[in-house]
Amino acid sequence: MPLQQAAKSQLEEKKKKSRVRFLVLLAIGMFAFSFAMVPLYSWVCAVTGANSIATNASTKTSGLEERKVDAARWITVEFDATINGNLAVEFRPGTRRLKIHPGEMQKLVYHAKNLTGKEITLQAVPGITPWQATEHLHKIECFCFTQQTLKAGEEVEMPLRFYVDSDLPKQYQRMTLSYSIMNIEGVTKAPQLELK
Amino acid sequence: MSSAVTANGHDEAHHHGPPKGIGRWLFSTNHKDIGTMYLFFSLIMLLLGGAMAMLIRAELFMPGLQLLEPDLYNNLVTNHALIMVFGAVMPAGVGLANWMIPMMIGAPDMALPRLNNLSFWLLPMAAIMLVSSMIVPFFPFGGGAVNTGWTLYPPLSVQAGMGMDLVIFTVHILGISSILGSINIITTIVNMRAPDMTWFKLPIFVWAWLFTAFLLILILPVLAGGVTMLLFDRHFGTSFFDAAGGGDPVLFQHLFWFFGHPEVYVLLLPSIGVLGMIIPTFARKPLFGYKPLIFFMGFLAILGMVVWAHHQYTIGMSLNTTTYFMIGTILISIPVGLMLFNFMCTMWRGSMTFETPMLFAISIILMFSFAGVTGVMLAVVPADLQYHDTYFVVAHFHYALIPGSVLGLFAATFYWLPKWTGNMYDEKLGKIFFWWNVISFNITFFPQHFSGLAGMPRRIVDYSGQFVEFNVISSLGAFMFGVSHLLFAYIIIKTIRGGEKAPDKPWEGGQIGTPGLEWTVSSPPPFHTFETPPAVK
Numbered sequence: 015m016p017l018q019q020a021a022k023s024q025l026e027e028k029k030k031k032s033r034v035r036f037l038v039l040l041a042i043g044m045f046a047f048s049f050a051m052v053p054l055y056s057w058v059c060a061v062t063g064a065n066s067i068a069t070n071a072s073t074k075t076s077g078l079e080e081r082k083v084d085a086a087r088w089i090t091v092e093f094d095a096t097i098n099g100n101l102a103v104e105f106r107p108g109t110r111r112l113k114i115h116p117g118e119m120q121k122l123v124y125h126a127k128n129l130t131g132k133e134i135t136l137q138a139v140p141g142i143t144p145w146q147a148t149e150h151l152h153k154i155e156c157f158c159f160t161q162q163t164l165k166a167g168e169e170v171e172m173p174l175r176f177y178v179d180s181d182l183p184k185q186y187q188r189m190t191l192s193y194s195i196m197n198i199e200g201v202t203k204a205p206q207l208e209l210k
Numbered sequence: 211m212s213s214a215v216t217a218n219g220h221d222e223a224h225h226h227g228p229p230k231g232i233g234r235w236l237f238s239t240n241h242k243d244i245g246t247m248y249l250f251f252s253l254i255m256l257l258l259g260g261a262m263a264m265l266i267r268a269e270l271f272m273p274g275l276q277l278l279e280p281d282l283y284n285n286l287v288t289n290h291a292l293i294m295v296f297g298a299v300m301p302a303g304v305g306l307a308n309w310m311i312p313m314m315i316g317a318p319d320m321a322l323p324r325l326n327n328l329s330f331w332l333l334p335m336a337a338i339m340l341v342s343s344m345i346v347p348f349f350p351f352g353g354g355a356v357n358t359g360w361t362l363y364p365p366l367s368v369q370a371g372m373g374m375d376l377v378i379f380t381v382h383i384l385g386i387s388s389i390l391g392s393i394n395i396i397t398t399i400v401n402m403r404a405p406d407m408t409w410f411k412l413p414i415f416v417w418a419w420l421f422t423a424f425l426l427i428l429i430l431p432v433l434a435g436g437v438t439m440l441l442f443d444r445h446f447g448t449s450f451f452d453a454a455g456g457g458d459p460v461l462f463q464h465l466f467w468f469f470g471h472p473e474v475y476v477l478l479l480p481s482i483g484v485l486g487m488i489i490p491t492f493a494r495k496p497l498f499g500y501k502p503l504i505f506f507m508g509f510l511a512i513l514g515m516v517v518w519a520h521h522q523y524t525i526g527m528s529l530n531t532t533t534y535f536m537i538g539t540i541l542i543s544i545p546v547g548l549m550l551f552n553f554m555c556t557m558w559r560g561s562m563t564f565e566t567p568m569l570f571a572i573s574i575i576l577m578f579s580f581a582g583v584t585g586v587m588l589a590v591v592p593a594d595l596q597y598h599d600t601y602f603v604v605a606h607f608h609y610a611l612i613p614g615s616v617l618g619l620f621a622a623t624f625y626w627l628p629k630w631t632g633n634m635y636d637e638k639l640g641k642i643f644f645w646w647n648v649i650s651f652n653i654t655f656f657p658q659h660f661s662g663l664a665g666m667p668r669r670i671v672d673y674s675g676q677f678v679e680f681n682v683i684s685s686l687g688a689f690m691f692g693v694s695h696l697l698f699a700y701i702i703i704k705t706i707r708g709g710e711k712a713p714d715k716p717w718e719g720g721q722i723g724t725p726g727l728e729w730t731v732s733s734p735p736p737f738h739t740f741e742t743p744p745a746v747k
Binding site: 026029030033034037038040041042043044045046047048049051052055056062063064065066067098099139145194196197198 | 322392400430433439452455461465529
């Protein structure tokens with residue numbers, strides 16, 4: 015009888031060990047899963063567009079076709095500049111606000127100055143508010159299409175040419191075009207580009 | 211009645227009292243002692259986190275800056291949440307599990323007693339680190355305060371000072387402690403049941419903890435991974451969450467809420483289990499729909515894992531994605547609603563009495579359904595875009611977490627205190643505490659629905675003059691609510707020190723429905739129980 019009991023408790027002990035091992039592996043597996051999320055998340059977002067309510071603000075040249083000017087309508091476009099992180103650069107739009115007609119070609123510059131003591135490579139990423147206006151703002155020429163390399167202390171004027179098409183729904187009379195500038199030193203691929 | 215206790219008497223070698231001195235606690239492998247330590251730890255943390263809440267409400271008593279610097283205010287908000295969630299509610303749940311699960315299922319102890327000791331003793335270390343995270347910003351080397359709120363979102367959390375590193379390590383340690391505790395609990399439930407304690411004879415509290423423990427094992431490693439990436443971004447030049455390096459700060463939000471939303475059910479389920487014990491006892495009727503309730507808890511646990519992004523409607527996800535998360539979130543109200551109906555049907559035509567635990571249980575059903583209603587409001591995307599980050603959200607989750615988990619733990623304390631200490635608590639003081647606590651809770655948080663709907667943003671030290679009345683009421687309620695917990699601590703200490711002797715089964719309806727082996731041992735139970743497996747009726 016005691017022998018039987020000993021055998022039984024040995025079996026129980028073995029079962030217990032395998033259960034504990036399973037649970038520990040489950041915890042480690044979930045830890046690994048959190049790191050697997052990094053590539054998985056980018057992939058899912060790129061494939062399904064799950065992370066963006068609008069198409070991303072274009073960083074590509076738009077065509078000039080079917081552009082018609084609607085002189086009866088006025089739209090206010092505001093320009094905004096954000097410096098990412100604690101980057102020592104000066105970055106501001108040459109004009110804060112433009113009042114334009116849909117279809118009219120516009121031109122302005124952004125100023126950037128490198129305040130660090132060394133050469134840096136910058137990339138500007140555009141964003142448009144409200145997001146519904148994103149697909150109606152077409153950039154013909156933009157400094158955000160390329161990377162900018164600035165020598166120590168160098169100051170540049172960066173051009174921007176765009177128009178807003180006349181298909182923009184009537185309720186939008188005001189929009190903001192915002193640029194975040196970031197240091198992409200040591201990054202091989204430009205960030206956030208070409209999601210769609 | 212107590213055949214198990216007499217059976218213990220035969221085995222002289224093991225029938226000894228607890229060891230003497232501090233060693234009893236430091237080296238304890240006894241589930242009852244460890245459970246007691248867990249419960250006292252969480253009581254201390256409750257008072258500490260509560261004191262922080264008092265400072266927050268004192269600052270918000272009037273608009274303008276009176277007591278606190280904005281950074282310190284935000285640091286208090288962060289630490290209040292972390293201490294309450296990780297320091298008070300979770301350890302209290304584990305403490306109840308430690309005390310009750312082995313006694314309920316007829317096991318001599320937890321399956322892995324030494325691991326149990328480790329799980330507990332990690333906690334005080336983590337608590338010290340968490341408190342230090344608030345202190346280091348006052349030193350010249352400490353950097354900025356942890357002003358992110360408990361969600362620790364980058365890029366702010368990447369820029370914060372040394373306190374953030376302490377918070378990250380605290381989260382690691384607490385996570386390890388909870389995972390080890392969960393492994394222990396699952397192994398105990400699966401392996402250590404008395405021979406005739408079949409799955410569907412288990413008290414509902416045990417089932418609730420089984421689901422909770424699985425949730426913890428699935429979600430805590432993900433949070434640990436997320437904060438590890440944060441640590442790498444802060445110190446090792448990686449760009450997991452830095453857009454300039456090709457990362458995405460929104461990824462952290464997904465990782466955090468993948469943990470954060472199921473965490474709500476981790477906090478809720480043990481208390482649902484407690485309600486499933488208390489309501490049949492005082493209604494003197496078996497639990498209505500025992501098996502369906504288990505199914506609902508399982509359904510809730512699974513569904514709770516896949517709806518996390520409803521905390522992030524404003525980050526600009528695509529319409530299909532938000533629609534999915536909205537529908538999933540609204541679906542959750544089905545199992546939760548059915549659970550509450552289970553409890554109401556249990557009370558239906560029962561012969562009810564209204565001792566303190568039952569009063570708490572009934573108030574929980576009322577107030578938690580209120581949180582459910584505001585939860586459905588918040589789940590609806592167009593409405594949530596308005597309510598997001600307002601005091602409406604603050605009111606919602608305090609209605610969910612205080613009745614849904616904290617009051618459930620209070621109810622459990624009153625319900626099992628006679629069993630733990632061998633003394634009855636003072637029923638009159640218990641009732642005073644109940645009314646004081648519940649009324650002042652409502653005075654504190656009910657007005658926040660209105661200030662939230664009127665647009666008062668959360669996590670900000672100052673507010674606009676139009677919200678003064680609501681905030682004055684809220685603060686006065688909060689002070690009363692805070693002080694009521696001193697009475698709670700007093701009742702516990704008074705009961706430990708003496709009182710009317712409690713019988714083995716102090717509640718007439720204690721064993722209704724499920725076998726309830728905890729009521730077959732004496733009050734207080736001997737140091738070792740069920741060394742020979744008990745018979746289950």
